Amino acid sequence: MAAARRALCWVAVAAAAAAAALALDNGLARTPPMGWLHWERFLCGTDCAAEPRRCVSEQLFVEMADRMAAEGWRDAGYEFICIDDCWMAPTRDEQGRLQADPKRFPGGIRKLADYVHSKGLKLGIYSDVGSKTCAGFPGSYNHYDLDAQTFASWGVDLLKFDGCNSDSLEQLAEGYRLMSLALNKTGRSIVYSCEWPFYLRPLQQPNYTEIKQYCNHWRNFYDVYDSWSSIKSILDWTALHQDTIVKIAGPGGWNDPDMLVIGNFGLSWDQSVTQMAMWAIMAAPLFMSNDLRHISPEAKWLLQNKEVIAINQDPLGKQGYQLSKDKNFQLWERPLSGRAYAVAVLNQQEIGGPQKFTFSLTFLGNGLACNPACSIRQVLPASRDCGVYSWISSLSVEVNPTSTVLLKVLPL
Numbered sequence: 001m002a003a004a005r006r007a008l009c010w011v012a013v014a015a016a017a018a019a020a021a022l023a024l025d026n027g028l029a030r031t032p033p034m035g036w037l038h039w040e041r042f043l044c045g046t047d048c049a050a051e052p053r054r055c056v057s058e059q060l061f062v063e064m065a066d067r068m069a070a071e072g073w074r075d076a077g078y079e080f081i082c083i084d085d086c087w088m089a090p091t092r093d094e095q096g097r098l099q100a101d102p103k104r105f106p107g108g109i110r111k112l113a114d115y116v117h118s119k120g121l122k123l124g125i126y127s128d129v130g131s132k133t134c135a136g137f138p139g140s141y142n143h144y145d146l147d148a149q150t151f152a153s154w155g156v157d158l159l160k161f162d163g164c165n166s167d168s169l170e171q172l173a174e175g176y177r178l179m180s181l182a183l184n185k186t187g188r189s190i191v192y193s194c195e196w197p198f199y200l201r202p203l204q205q206p207n208y209t210e211i212k213q214y215c216n217h218w219r220n221f222y223d224v225y226d227s228w229s230s231i232k233s234i235l236d237w238t239a240l241h242q243d244t245i246v247k248i249a250g251p252g253g254w255n256d257p258d259m260l261v262i263g264n265f266g267l268s269w270d271q272s273v274t275q276m277a278m279w280a281i282m283a284a285p286l287f288m289s290n291d292l293r294h295i296s297p298e299a300k301w302l303l304q305n306k307e308v309i310a311i312n313q314d315p316l317g318k319q320g321y322q323l324s325k326d327k328n329f330q331l332w333e334r335p336l337s338g339r340a341y342a343v344a345v346l347n348q349q350e351i352g353g354p355q356k357f358t359f360s361l362t363f364l365g366n367g368l369a370c371n372p373a374c375s376i377r378q379v380l381p382a383s384r385d386c387g388v389y390s391w392i393s394s395l396s397v398e399v400n401p402t403s404t405v406l407l408k409v410l411p412l
C-alpha cells in the first residue's frame with residue numbers, strides 16, 4: 001500500500017516536472033506581467049525641442065514612474081515601466097555596445113533604472129532580433145550576448161524583443177532562442193517578451209511548445225491601435241485561433257494581445273470596459289500605454305479595478321476562451337482557482353441600446369461551474385452581487401452596445 005502510494009507520488013512529481021519544463025525556466029511571469037509601455041501612446045517621438053513632454057526621453061519615464069508610485073498604479077500591480085523602440089543613439093559605442101540617445105537620456109539607462117527601482121518599480125527595455133529595430137535603430141543581430149550583458153549591467157528587468165529586419169525565418173527563430181539563453185546567462189532576472197510567432201505566422205505555423213520554452217510572453221497578432229476596430233480584430237483573431245493558443249498559456253508563458261489603450265482617445269467607456277474585461281479573460285499581460293499625467297478618474301478606476309485585476313492575475317493561470325457567438329453576443333469563460341469561473345458577455349451589436357442576453361448556467365465550466373449551485377457576482381461594468389443560482393437556472397444580463405458584462409461564478 002505504502003509502495004503504491006509512493007509510486008503515485010512519483011507519478012505526480014514526474015508530471016509536475018514535465019509541466020514545469022514546458023515553460024521558460026527563469027521563474028518569472030508566474031502570472032501575466034503588468035506595467036506601462038510607451039509605444040501605442042508615444043510612438044517614436046524624438047524631437048524633444050518641439051515636444052518636450054511627448055518625446056521618448058528620460059523625463060517621460062521619470063514622470064511616469066512618479067505617477068505609478070504616487071497614484072496607486074504600482075499598488076494595483078502595475079510593476080514594470082517599459083521603454084519601447086527609439087530610445088537608442090543611431091550607432092553603437094566604441095566597444096560595440098548599445099547606447100541611449102545622449103540628448104534624450106542624458107543620465108543613461110543605468111541611472112534611469114536606479115530611479116525606477118527607488119520607486120519600487122522595475123524597468124523594461126526594447127531591442128530587436130534583426131539588424132535594425134522596426135523604427136531603424138541598431139538591432140541586436142550578432143550582438144545577443146553583449147546586449148543581454150549590457151541590459152543586465154544597467155539593471156534592466158524586462159526585455160521586449162521585436163522581430164523586424166531578419167534575413168530569414170531561421171535567423172529570426174535562432175535569434176529569439178539565442179537572446180533567451182543570453183539573458184539567462186547574465187544571472188539577472190529579466191522577463192523576456194517576444195514577437196516571434198507574429199513574425200513567423202505569415203510564412204510558418206509557430207511551434208508554441210518551443211516558443212514557450214524560450215519566452216515569457218509572445219505577441220501573435222498586429223499592433224493594437226487606439227480604436228474599437230483594433231480591439232475587435234484582436235478578439236476575433238484570438239477566438240479563431242483559440243484551439244491552438246489557449247492551451248499553451250500558463251504560469252511562465254502567456255499569449256500577449258498587446259497593450260491596454262484605455263485612457264486615450266479612441267475607445268468609448270463601454271469599449272474600455274470590454275478591453276479590460278477581455279484582457280482579464282485572456283490572461284493577458286497588462287501593459288497600459290497611456291499618459292498617466294492626464295487620465296480620467298473613470299479610466300483610472302477601470303484600470304485599477306481590484307476584482308478585474310484579480311481575475312487577470314488568477315494563480316491557476318488558465319487562459320479563457322469563447323464558448324459561443326451569435327449575431328449579437330459573444331460568451332466567454334475562464335477557469336479560475338478554487339473551482340471559480342470568470343464569465344464575459346460581450347454585446348457586439350453597434351446599433352440600438354442595451355440588449356438582454358439570457359444564457360443557461362448548466363453548461364458553464366463543462367457543466368461544473370454551477371453544479372449543484374453557485375453564487376454570481378458582477379465585476380464590470382460595476383460590481384454587485386447577483387445572488388445564488390442552481391445548475392438548471394438561467395441568467396439574464398443587460399449589455400450596452402460594444403460593452404461587456406464580466407461576472408465571477410463561485411461554486412457553492
Ligand code: GLA
Pocket residue numbers: 039084085133134135162195223
Ligand atoms: C513593432 C511592434 C510594436 C512596437 C514597434 C516599434 O511594430 O509590434 O509593438 O514595438 O514595432 O517600432
